Amino acid sequence: MIKVNNVSYLVGKKEIVKNVSFEAKQGEIMAILGANGAGKSTLLKLLCNEITPSAGEIIFYDKALPSYQLKELARKRSVLTQHNTLSLSFTAKELVLMGRYPHFDGQPTEHDLEMVKGAMQSTGITHLSGRTYETLSGGEQQRVQLARVIAQIQDVADGWLLLDEPTNGLDLLHQQQLLIQARDMADRGYGVICILHDINLAAAYADQILILKQGKQQALGSPDEVINCENIHDAFGIKVQLMKNENFRCPLVITTGRINQA
């Protein structure tokens, strides 16, 4: 469980995150939506203890987040950040193995190598194993990073996956595959918190959706409760129509243009 109580984050006098509260549970996917600069990434950084809240507190499992050791956290949750560069040319396999670093000293065990193999299979990058990172396409690089993040917590039964725009650079097939995989992991007991831009993707796979607007929590709830025209008008400043489709549990959102700003 991750419990966020009245968390705010200030840079100078500017409030990037304002008074946000929610509870995310294992077994669920929580999607965070919002316009550019709405404070989504900052909120995720707060959740992974990269920065500490100016006010409020975050409870991770049963303890306050700052009371964890770096290593302890690394064995409980893994984080996929938005911009990933690599300064030396590692192969895809070496990079995925880095995900296991919190779990072994010196040399990886058989179990670690097993986890690496599993993560590479589930993200469909086994064939890239020996390729160096910089020779991969953007989407392939993203999948390799994802495999690393999954390898890090694959054997932590109630672990957490925090993903900042994981679908960046992925084609339609791999976007779906990523969300299916996240869904599958949530069903097996992991907790997933994920920043997404595609509202329909979020609605189709998430259990809870949090919409941020200028750092404030604009809406929070199940996709049915949250995805409506007003919320999306408000958060993104665009006109939308909702379209019911029997294959989707939530109406599809179709953009129809920019609303005139008052």
Place this chain on the structure above:
Amino acid sequence: MFVKNHSYILIGLTILLVATIIASVCMGAVHIGVSQLWSMITYHTGLSKTPEFTTQQFAVLFNLRLPRVLLGALIGAALAISGSAIQGLFRNPLAEPGLIGISSGATLFAALMIVFGGKLLVAIGGNYGYYLLSAAAFVGALITATLVYRLAMHQGRTIITSLLLTGIAINALAFAFTGLLTYISTDEQLRNLTFWSLGSLGGASWISFGSVLPFIAIPLIILPFMGKSLNALALGEVQAGHMGFSVANIKRIVLLLATMSVGASVAVAGIISFVGLVVPHIIRIGFGADNRLVIPGSAILGAAMLTLADLASRTIVAPAELPIGIVTALAGSPVFIYMIGAQLKKQQV
């Protein structure tokens, strides 16, 4: 598979190192055959009763050549290991102690110690004098390394232009100050100062070897254990933090150990350029970028390379001697230029 490959490569490199050391010990103005070398070992360990070598040969080997070859190997290892660690820390394969000014900082402080601390050096005697000189060089290296790091790192990324420009500025500054010192130094001090700027193993003795050994041995033992941390750092500071590494600690340890070994090598051998740049690069091209291999591998290959360079420096123009810095620069600069080209190409893709 990771474990086995790494140890085979390290064993292979060690065999190469031993071979270059034997070759280097045997070749020179006084020739010593391999069989004679073997006879010296067996005779002095009591395995054989009949010496098959002359006392002159033994004196040359033990008092002159052996300390020089071992000092060369030690310094080669020190420069290459600190080069590989600093490249990992700065997240850039072009970072090199000489290029980014760390060696110059060490030289400047060593020069200040020679000129202004001369009486102190004489007062405490030759052996401790070397320690003091090493310590001064270490302080100089540490100050410049910290300065360069502050200036060149921005939000966890190396700004390569600032890195190289800071290096140029510090090199120029240290050069100018060392130049100024030549005006106020005595003849003997002047000779010492020139020796620093070109790099030489000519001053090798058991005393100088012993005095830098602790400064270099500690980094050689500890830095290989930083391989995993530096691999994680290659992903980025934030990402390494998410994986449970304390980035601040990694920086402190690596900077301290790398500057310690650079400082000590500068104190006894002056500036020997390009070893710290080229050797880790060769390992990466040959065996991949995993720092768990690159760091120990660079140490061993660096030792072998500098042993060879020293052999060349004292045999090519024999009986005269080339400064070793000239040999390494001649061999290293083309590789460096090639690397800049390769990096540019990578950025364009």
